Structures are given as C-alpha cells and as structure tokens.
Amino acid sequence: MKWMGRFAGYNASAFRKDLLSGLIVGIIAIPLGMAFAIASGVKPEYGLYTTIIAGVLISLLGGSKFQIGGPTGAFIPILFAIVMQYGYENLLIAGMMAGLMLVLMGVFKLGALIKFIPRPVTIGFTAGIAVIIFSGQIANFLGLSGIEKHEDFWSNMKEIGVHISTVNIYSLLTAGICLVVLLLVPKFAPKVPASLLGLFLSTVVAALFFKDHVATIGSTFGVIPGALPQFHIPEITWARVVSLLQPAFVIAMLGGIESLLSAVVADGMTGSRHNSNRELIGQGIANMVTPLFGGIPATGAIARTATNIKSGAVSPFSGVIHGVVVLLVLVLFAPYASHIPLASMAPVLMLVAWNMSERRSFIHVMKTKTSDSLVLLITFLLTVFTSLTTAVEVGLILAVLLFVKRMSEMLKVAKVLPDPDHKHEKVMAHMVHEGHDCPQISMYTIEGPLFFGAADLFEKSVMDSIHQRPGILLLRMGKVPFMDTTGEANLASLVKHFERYGGMILFSGVQAQPLEMMRKTGLMECIHPDHMFEHTGEAINYALQHLNHQKCLGCKHFAFRECAVLSREGNVAERQSMLESTSI
CATH class of the missing domain: 3.30.750.24 (STAS domain)
Structure with a gap:
C-alpha cells in the first residue's frame, strides 16, 4: 500500500527523531493556534482543537511526508469575515463544505491545476493578507478600548484613529516585552521557541506588576476549558449550504494553494516529492472532520513544516506527535493559558504577518514594471480594501487576459x-x-x-x-x-x-x-x-x-x-x- 510505503524501514531511531521534531513543532503551534483563532473572531480553544485534529489527519492522510497542518494566518481575513457576516456555526459548515470541495479536487486530479495560479496573484493576496493581519493587531498592541471590529480595512483603521487616545501603557509595555523576546531569541538562542517564551515572560510580568490592567484571554473570551473537544454536528440546511457556497469555495482554494505551496517547500528542503492530489484529499478530509469538534479550517503551515524538517523529522509521525503534544498541553495547562494578555498575542501575529508578507518578491516583481506588476498591485490593493474573494477573482481574470494578450503577440x-x-x-x-x-x-x-x-x-x-x-x-x-x-x-x-x-x-x-x-x-x-x-x-x-x-x-x-x-x-x-x- 502507498500509505504504508511512507513508513517503510521505520525504526526506533526514526521514531526518536520524529518525537523530538513533533515536540518542538507542537510547542510552537500552541501560541499560534490560539492567536490565529482569536484573530479569526473565535475562541482560542477552537484554534487548539484545529491544531490537534487537523494536524493529525493531515499528517496521516496527506500527500507530503513532512507537512504540518493547522490554522494559518492566511485564513484570518476570510474566517473573520465569515464569522462577522454568517456567525460561528455557519463557519463550521463552510469549513466542512470546503473540505468536501478539496476532496473532490483531489479525486478528479485537479491538484496540478492549482499550481498554475500566477505567482503575482499569490504574492499580491499574500501581501494583502499580511497587511490585514498586522493592522488588525494594532488595537491589541496599544491596548485600545471601545474598539468595534469591522469587516473592511478602512473602518478598522478609522476605529483605531477614533480611539487612539485610549492607549493603555500597561498593554504597550506587555506587548513590547513580548516583541523584544521575539526579535532577540532567534538570534541568540535559535532552538528556543521564541513565541512561547515571549508569551510566558510577558504574561508573568503582567500578572506580577499590573494585574487587571491589561485584557487577557480569560477576561475577553472566558477560561479556556481543559477538556477534550466535544463532538457536535452543526445544523445543516439547504439554505445555509447555498448561502455559504462562495465563502466555502474561497476557503477551499486558499487552503489548496497554501497546502501545495507548503508541500513544494518541503520537497525543496528534503529532496522528496509530494503527491498533490493525495494532499488535497487529506486536507479535505481533515477540514470535513475538524468542524465536528468545533475546529476552524486548516491547511498546510509553511513555517511549521519547515521547522519540522529542520528539527529532524523523517516521517508523518512527527505531525501526529505534534498534535498529541498540543492535546496534552490543552488538558494539563489550559487554565493557565487564560491569563495570557491579548497584548502579548499581538506581536506574535504581527511577526507572522511580517514573515508571510512576501516583501522581497513583491518588490522584485514591482521593479520589473511589466504586466505582472499590474496584476500584483491590483490583487494586493483589492485584498486590503475589498475582500480576498474579489482580489483573487479579479487578479486571475486580469492575469489570464494579459497572458492571452502576450500569447497573441507571439503569433x-x-x-x-x-x-x-x-x-x-x-x-x-x-x-x-x-x-x-x-x-x-x-x-x-x-x-x-x-x-x-x-x-x-x-x-x-x-x-x-x-x-x-x-x-x-x-x-x-x-x-x-x-x-x-x-x-x-x-x-x-x-x-x-x-x-x-x-x-x-x-x-x-x-x-x-x-x-x-x-x-x-x-x-x-x-x-x-x-x-x-x-x-x-x-x-x-x-x-x-x-x-x-x-x-x-x-x-x-x-x-x-x-x-x-x-x-x-x-x-x-x-x-x-x-x-x-x-x-x-
């Protein structure tokens, strides 16, 4: 069987390597899972549930040996917009529908087609998503009060401008401590999980010196339950399915793109070769199952996959172990996570946005001053100022039209x-x-x-x-x-x-x-x-x-x-x- 072929020759030495890499990636995934969930407009534990369930299923059923799945920053604007417009229950249904779409894409062998999405389009919407994530954390970083969240970028920026006078010096100090740790630790202690250490130190400082002066996960979302996620089938109706077709399709397309990009990165780092159609099927199954336990949509996480490989992973077991590690932390230490200030989470997400911004590629394409530059700029601006759906649709159409024009000029x-x-x-x-x-x-x-x-x-x-x-x-x-x-x-x-x-x-x-x-x-x-x-x-x-x-x-x-x-x-x-x- 092909599934067993990935474990051929597996032994105790390989397991020890997977155990170490799974432990490292699991520790890194904990703060990210909570941060991505909060930024997406849902409770932090839902991000942990996603990391556990989707992480295990994607590793076992996907087409890449080293893929680490879970919630990612790219999904934040989409999921937040769905939660704002349709509600959390409908987000679960949209996630299940997206999972089914991904499975069908894999079954009909459409994995290769996703790779044909022009690079300027992917750079444009990725950079736009990074701007939205970064700007969305400004209020938490500054500790602004009275902020009302909106779907569009301009309204959110206007809210910050209106409430800028409510800056909380304690939140600013807490965020600053976490940010300093995030910037310095990778330089002086690269093997230490900077995000986890930054959250820990800033939380301790806030709890000891200015408790009750900064908003925390517990004060905002309630105490994180230390229990296992409960099985729950959302109420699915035909009307809901029809209304959620477009957001589900966007989730499926973005999930497919990001997972295959991550798999390609893993191939480049290891010399292996992933199966794109099988990867889509694995991603699809994970996204169909995860919402049944309250989890949000998931995909392959490029940074965590790269960390997994650098930590010595040799098989998909490292991804399974990473999910188990998050599960154990959830059961044993969930109540303590409720004390983490939102100001501490802000620098983590801001750094994620900075790292995913594709700034070098963005500048490189813009310097060419070609039709690709136009496609990139329009996709970026539409992502920031309208929606990712509009940006991708217009970007693809524009890219196709310009491609046709270039090809016609070749005749x-x-x-x-x-x-x-x-x-x-x-x-x-x-x-x-x-x-x-x-x-x-x-x-x-x-x-x-x-x-x-x-x-x-x-x-x-x-x-x-x-x-x-x-x-x-x-x-x-x-x-x-x-x-x-x-x-x-x-x-x-x-x-x-x-x-x-x-x-x-x-x-x-x-x-x-x-x-x-x-x-x-x-x-x-x-x-x-x-x-x-x-x-x-x-x-x-x-x-x-x-x-x-x-x-x-x-x-x-x-x-x-x-x-x-x-x-x-x-x-x-x-x-x-x-x-x-x-x-x-």
Missing part, C-alpha cells in the same frame, strides 16, 4: 520567399517586396500558437493575400505548437473560402497537436491528402508543377529558382507565335 504571420543567397535557399520574409513576389503562389510562415486570442490576426494577415487571387496558397506551420478550436475554425474558413474560388491550399510541417485537432474537427477531410507535406521544399516543387505556365509569360519577379526557366520557355513560345503570324 507571427509573414509572407516569405526563398533566399537564393542562403546555402539551403531558406525562405525569408525580407525577400518579399514590390517587384519580387510570385503572382501565383503566396507562401506564409506561421510562428506561435494559433488560438482564440490570435486567430483573428492569422486570418486577417492571410486574407489580405487572398484578395490578390493567387492560384496556390502555401502555409508553413512547422512552428505552430498548438491550435485550439477557434484557430481551427478560422483555418477551416480560410480553406473553404480559398478553394471556393478555385485556389489550392498546401500545408507543410504541421505538428502533431494541430494535425490531431484538424482530424478531430473533420478539416482533414476537406484537404486533399496530396496537399500535406512534411517539408517546405516538397510543397514548393508541387506548387511549381501546378502553376498556370501561361501566366509566367513575361514575369520578371523570379521569385523561385525555377522561374528563370519558366520565363524563358514562355518567351520562346511567344516568339514562335509571332513568327507563325508573320508567315501567314
């Missing part, structure tokens, strides 16, 4: 003739000019994909020649790698139009895909078998044999090597005719 249609100065008499566009163009044979070289975005250019270019009524049209298609049904339809129209006026169309070098398309649509049945050639030279020889030699009389174009002979034969015939008329 080159040039009228050509042989160059006698070239060793092999290669056909060249510069050989066609006034006074040097065969009146009977029009020859075109077509380069680039012949698809819906460029088909009109192809037809127009060749149709201009048809108006001159040449007897033979030769299309060199050796550099046409792809043709879609629109390109084929334009080509078929050209064939029928040209032959309607008694012309002959020849083809040379048609590649496999365009040839197969022509067969499938029936166009090949309209083309005489003798009019298809592998090489241009063969097609030219055939065309010269089927010229109207009477029209070669007096022709001074000499477009082909054979034209000199054909023209001379025509002049002899003309002189003979004149002699005969004189003797009568």
Whole structure:
C-alpha cells in the first residue's frame, strides 16, 4: 500500500527523531493556534482543537511526508469575515463544505491545476493578507478600548484613529516585552521557541506588576476549558449550504494553494516529492472532520513544516506527535493559558504577518514594471480594501487576459520567399517586396500558437493575400505548437473560402497537436491528402508543377529558382507565335 510505503524501514531511531521534531513543532503551534483563532473572531480553544485534529489527519492522510497542518494566518481575513457576516456555526459548515470541495479536487486530479495560479496573484493576496493581519493587531498592541471590529480595512483603521487616545501603557509595555523576546531569541538562542517564551515572560510580568490592567484571554473570551473537544454536528440546511457556497469555495482554494505551496517547500528542503492530489484529499478530509469538534479550517503551515524538517523529522509521525503534544498541553495547562494578555498575542501575529508578507518578491516583481506588476498591485490593493474573494477573482481574470494578450503577440504571420543567397535557399520574409513576389503562389510562415486570442490576426494577415487571387496558397506551420478550436475554425474558413474560388491550399510541417485537432474537427477531410507535406521544399516543387505556365509569360519577379526557366520557355513560345503570324 502507498500509505504504508511512507513508513517503510521505520525504526526506533526514526521514531526518536520524529518525537523530538513533533515536540518542538507542537510547542510552537500552541501560541499560534490560539492567536490565529482569536484573530479569526473565535475562541482560542477552537484554534487548539484545529491544531490537534487537523494536524493529525493531515499528517496521516496527506500527500507530503513532512507537512504540518493547522490554522494559518492566511485564513484570518476570510474566517473573520465569515464569522462577522454568517456567525460561528455557519463557519463550521463552510469549513466542512470546503473540505468536501478539496476532496473532490483531489479525486478528479485537479491538484496540478492549482499550481498554475500566477505567482503575482499569490504574492499580491499574500501581501494583502499580511497587511490585514498586522493592522488588525494594532488595537491589541496599544491596548485600545471601545474598539468595534469591522469587516473592511478602512473602518478598522478609522476605529483605531477614533480611539487612539485610549492607549493603555500597561498593554504597550506587555506587548513590547513580548516583541523584544521575539526579535532577540532567534538570534541568540535559535532552538528556543521564541513565541512561547515571549508569551510566558510577558504574561508573568503582567500578572506580577499590573494585574487587571491589561485584557487577557480569560477576561475577553472566558477560561479556556481543559477538556477534550466535544463532538457536535452543526445544523445543516439547504439554505445555509447555498448561502455559504462562495465563502466555502474561497476557503477551499486558499487552503489548496497554501497546502501545495507548503508541500513544494518541503520537497525543496528534503529532496522528496509530494503527491498533490493525495494532499488535497487529506486536507479535505481533515477540514470535513475538524468542524465536528468545533475546529476552524486548516491547511498546510509553511513555517511549521519547515521547522519540522529542520528539527529532524523523517516521517508523518512527527505531525501526529505534534498534535498529541498540543492535546496534552490543552488538558494539563489550559487554565493557565487564560491569563495570557491579548497584548502579548499581538506581536506574535504581527511577526507572522511580517514573515508571510512576501516583501522581497513583491518588490522584485514591482521593479520589473511589466504586466505582472499590474496584476500584483491590483490583487494586493483589492485584498486590503475589498475582500480576498474579489482580489483573487479579479487578479486571475486580469492575469489570464494579459497572458492571452502576450500569447497573441507571439503569433507571427509573414509572407516569405526563398533566399537564393542562403546555402539551403531558406525562405525569408525580407525577400518579399514590390517587384519580387510570385503572382501565383503566396507562401506564409506561421510562428506561435494559433488560438482564440490570435486567430483573428492569422486570418486577417492571410486574407489580405487572398484578395490578390493567387492560384496556390502555401502555409508553413512547422512552428505552430498548438491550435485550439477557434484557430481551427478560422483555418477551416480560410480553406473553404480559398478553394471556393478555385485556389489550392498546401500545408507543410504541421505538428502533431494541430494535425490531431484538424482530424478531430473533420478539416482533414476537406484537404486533399496530396496537399500535406512534411517539408517546405516538397510543397514548393508541387506548387511549381501546378502553376498556370501561361501566366509566367513575361514575369520578371523570379521569385523561385525555377522561374528563370519558366520565363524563358514562355518567351520562346511567344516568339514562335509571332513568327507563325508573320508567315501567314
């Protein structure tokens, strides 16, 4: 079985490595799980439930050996908006629906398609999400009171501006202690979990010196229960399902993108290779099960996956152990976590936002000043000022339109003739000019994909020649790698139009895909078998044999090597005719 293949040769030494890496990642995941849940507008324990259940299932059922799953920062704006608009119960249903969508994506092998989402779009919405997460923690960092949370960025910024006078010096001091720890510990003690240490020290300082002066998890959300999550099936109705289709789809798409990006990062660090479709199925199952225990949507976490690998993980057991570690901490120490100040959580999330901002890639793409820069900027701005759904939709549409435009510009249609100065008499566009163009044979070289975005250019270019009524049209298609049904339809129209006026169309070098398309649509049945050639030279020889030699009389174009002979034969015939008329 493939599932067991990932554990082939597993031994006690491997288990010890997985145990250590699972312990480290589990400790790191605890504060992040609570922070992501709070920022998403739900209780902190729901983030821990997600870390436990989704973390175990994603590791066991996913397509990457080293993937660590759980709540992530990328989901925060989406989940918060869903909670604000639909409520927590509907968030659970949306998560289950997203899980089903991910399973179907994996079953129908759509994992590879998600990888085709343009990089500027992913950088744009990732950077936008980072801005939303960072700005969303300003109020907690400053300890502002009377803040009302909104879905949109402008309203939240306005709230901060209105209540800036309520800055709590104790919250500011607590957040500052945590931030200093987060910045210094990785430099001087990289193996120590900085986020956990920062939360611990800032919580102790706040509890000892200014207790009751800062808002805590307990005072805001209530005491975190130390019990196991309870099984609960949300009330699912058809009306709810219909209303949640769009948010569920956004969760599924973002979850799929992030999980596969994380798996790719893991492949790069380990030299392994993940199964993208299996990863989607594993992610989907985890997201279908987790809401039954109150958990929020989960996906692959890039930072925790990288930490897992750096800590020596050798199999998916490290991810399972990470979930078990979080479970034990929840059962044993949950009441103590209720004393953590919200100001302590703020720097943790701010640092997460900073690290996920893709700032270097953002600047790099913007410096290119290309259409990709435009796609990136629009996606980023729409993510921040509207919604992730709108940003991704517009970003993808814009990226596709610009891609089509670029691809259409790649199509080159040039009228050509042989160059006698070239060793092999290669056909060249510069050989066609006034006074040097065969009146009977029009020859075109077509380069680039012949698809819906460029088909009109192809037809127009060749149709201009048809108006001159040449007897033979030769299309060199050796550099046409792809043709879609629109390109084929334009080509078929050209064939029928040209032959309607008694012309002959020849083809040379048609590649496999365009040839197969022509067969499938029936166009090949309209083309005489003798009019298809592998090489241009063969097609030219055939065309010269089927010229109207009477029209070669007096022709001074000499477009082909054979034209000199054909023209001379025509002049002899003309002189003979004149002699005969004189003797009568």
